Amino acid sequence: MPHAPRITRRQAIVAAGGVVLAASSAAVPGIGAAARAGSRVDVVGAGLAGLACAARLVAAGVDVRVWEARDRLGGRTLTDLTLVPGAWVECGGEFIDAEHSAMRRLCAAYGIGLQDLESLDVPGAERDLVGGRVRAAGWADAPDARLAVRAARDMRRLGAARLDRLSAGAWLASAIPGWPGSAYARYRAALVRGEFGAEPSALSALWLVADLAGDADAGENQDGAERYRIEGGTTRLVSALAKAVGAARITRGARLVAVARDGSGVSLTIDGPGGRRTERADRVVITLPPPLVARVDMRRSGVPRDVVSAIARTGMGTNAKLIIPFSRPAWGTAGWNADGTSDTVLGSTWDATMGQAASGAALTTLVGGLMGSRIPGPDHGRAAEASVAERLALADRLAAGTSRAARDGAVVHAWARDPFAMGSYSAARPGQALDPPDLARPYGAVHFAGEHADDEFSGYMEGAVRSGERAARSALARL
Numbered sequence: 154m155p156h157a158p159r160i161t162r163r164q165a166i167v168a169a170g171g172v173v174l175a176a177s178s179a180a181v182p183g184i185g186a187a188a189r190a191g192s193r194v195d196v197v198g199a200g201l202a203g204l205a206c207a208a209r210l211v212a213a214g215v216d217v218r219v220w221e222a223r224d225r226l227g228g229r230t231l232t233d234l235t236l237v238p239g240a241w242v243e244c245g246g247e248f249i250d251a252e253h254s255a256m257r258r259l260c261a262a263y264g265i266g267l268q269d270l271e272s273l274d275v276p277g278a279e280r281d282l283v284g285g286r287v288r289a290a291g292w293a294d295a296p297d298a299r300l301a302v303r304a305a306r307d308m309r310r311l312g313a314a315r316l317d318r319l320s321a322g323a324w325l326a327s328a329i330p331g332w333p334g335s336a337y338a339r340y341r342a343a344l345v346r347g348e349f350g351a352e353p354s355a356l357s358a359l360w361l362v363a364d365l366a367g368d369a370d371a372g373e374n375q376d377g378a379e380r381y382r383i384e385g386g387t388t389r390l391v392s393a394l395a396k397a398v399g400a401a402r403i404t405r406g407a408r409l410v411a412v413a414r415d416g417s418g419v420s421l422t423i424d425g426p427g428g429r430r431t432e433r434a435d436r437v438v439i440t441l442p443p444p445l446v447a448r449v450d451m452r453r454s455g456v457p458r459d460v461v462s463a464i465a466r467t468g469m470g471t472n473a474k475l476i477i478p479f480s481r482p483a484w485g486t487a488g489w490n491a492d493g494t495s496d497t498v499l500g501s502t503w504d505a506t507m508g509q510a511a512s513g514a515a516l517t518t519l520v521g522g523l524m525g526s527r528i529p530g531p532d533h534g535r536a537a538e539a540s541v542a543e544r545l546a547l548a549d550r551l552a553a554g555t556s557r558a559a560r561d562g563a564v565v566h567a568w569a570r571d572p573f574a575m576g577s578y579s580a581a582r583p584g585q586a587l588d589p590p591d592l593a594r595p596y597g598a599v600h601f602a603g604e605h606a607d608d609e610f611s612g613y614m615e616g617a618v619r620s621g622e623r624a625a626r627s628a629l630a631r632l
């Protein structure tokens with residue numbers, strides 16, 4: 154999952170002399186703008202960005218159509234309600250930070266409760282398995298603190314532009330003695346893969362350093378990251394938004410293939426139930442993940458070619474979750490709380506059903522980078538037996554006897570192989586952090602939204618919701 158800086162990444166970058174987005178992001182009027190009677194806005198993609206956008210537009214009285222390529226809603230959020238009887242298990246987006254106010258407000262508005270993970274009393278402590286050894290909680294505290302101080306210094310000394318030209322791997326090599334072979338170096342690389350989904354060599358140093366500098370800035374006061382989960386699963390929020398939009402306005406199995414300017418509006422070519430069709434709208438909001446935007450023919454859309462190609466080039470993480478069901482949280486009796494980081498295929502681990510009244514438990518293992526893109530198995534489905542056995546053997550090293558409580562039916566969610574995601578979440582490549590395309594403004598009648606289009610919380614569900622709501626305001630103001 155992406156990691157949350159206490160001052161946001163954007164604030165840290167601006168403080169280091171970087172300008173992140175054009176001023177147009179500030180110039181969006183409020184939602185109060187009255188919709189022109191009879192005007193139609195189409196929304197493409199029914200993940201959180203698209204649904205949050207469509208719900209706003211419907212509430213403002215606009216004629217809305219939502220086109221979704223999959224046969225399900227929610228996009229990169231997906232809750233498994235069958236893996237562990239009575240439990241919800243998240244296969245994509247999962248945690249909400251305390252500062253994710255748009256997500257928290259939206260859940261509150263639909264009467265959806267949040268599970269406060271900080272209030273849970275979970276037995277056991279964190280353990281990491283790095284460099285072939287099990288390491289007790291706290292082993293990396295001192296080097297972590299040194300790295301955060303170094304990051305804060307380099308933000309000031311090198312500045313945002315130089316850091317953005319470097320890869321996170323190059324910066325870590327300069328900051329960590331023994332890179333890449335030392336245990337701490339291997340631990341840090343594993344954290345980068347888990348949090349950003351990318352190999353350190355494929356991530357802008359600025360993203361990592363800005364996050365670490367935020368840690369240094371926050372000092373002891375680092376509460377709030379990954380504090381909440383949605384009670385009952387993200388599927389509840391997706392369903393509530395879909396209900397607010399109205400089932401009749403949402404078409405599943407409908408894939409956008411082309412956008413063209415049509416007078417003052419747009420025409421959309423959509424492949425879907427009943428074959429290819431053309432739909433005309435006054436405005437369109439495109440919420441597709443960046444690699445999917447690249448597959449849409451936008452040549453006659455009026456969106457400048459350099460904007461489309463900049464979106465298409467956006468770096469994407471390759472996170473994959475392999476989730477193993479258990480008859481009980483067996484790791485607890487051996488003193489492990491299931492939290493940990495490993496340079497093995499375990500990656501980041503946690504108890505997916507912590508605090509739930511379920512009959513059983515589940516252990517989530519999350520990898521990114523090459524391990525994420527190469528994980529065996531389908532995009533979503535049954536995990537390969539050898540992958541499960543390998544992870545259980547490693548879990549036994551962290552907490553003896555864990556594997557004895559494992560149940561059959563482990564699942565894999567390899568988001569980089571999912572044809573409608575083609576990655577987990579955006580992660581700036583070297584050189585991309587300071588020069589993203591300006592997606593806060595429309596291009597003609599075309600608006601963009603999606604986690605990658607938010608300047609403050611890209612990568613997160615929060616970024617998705619914020620971008621969708623912003624696009625709705627922007628479209629309303631122009632009807």
Ligand SMILES: Cc1cc2nc3c(=O)[nH]c(=O)nc-3n(C[C@H](O)[C@H](O)[C@H](O)COP(=O)(O)OP(=O)(O)OC[C@H]3O[C@@H](n4cnc5c(N)ncnc54)[C@H](O)[C@@H]3O)c2cc1C
Nearest residue numbers: 154198200201202222228229246247248409603604614617
């Ligand atoms: C493994 C993993 C862990 C994560 N952990 C966290 C976390 O802990 N906390 C957090 O905040 N975030 C997390 N995220 C990120 C979060 O899930 C995403 O940022 C967010 O869900 C993206 O929403 P979106 O609406 O921008 O995109 P999407 O959800 O991808 O929605 C886009 C929609 O467009 C559809 N589509 C694609 N192509 C077409 C087409 N041509 N025509 C029509 N429709 C199309 C897709 O099917 C999809 O439904 C995680 C993601 C993953 C994969």
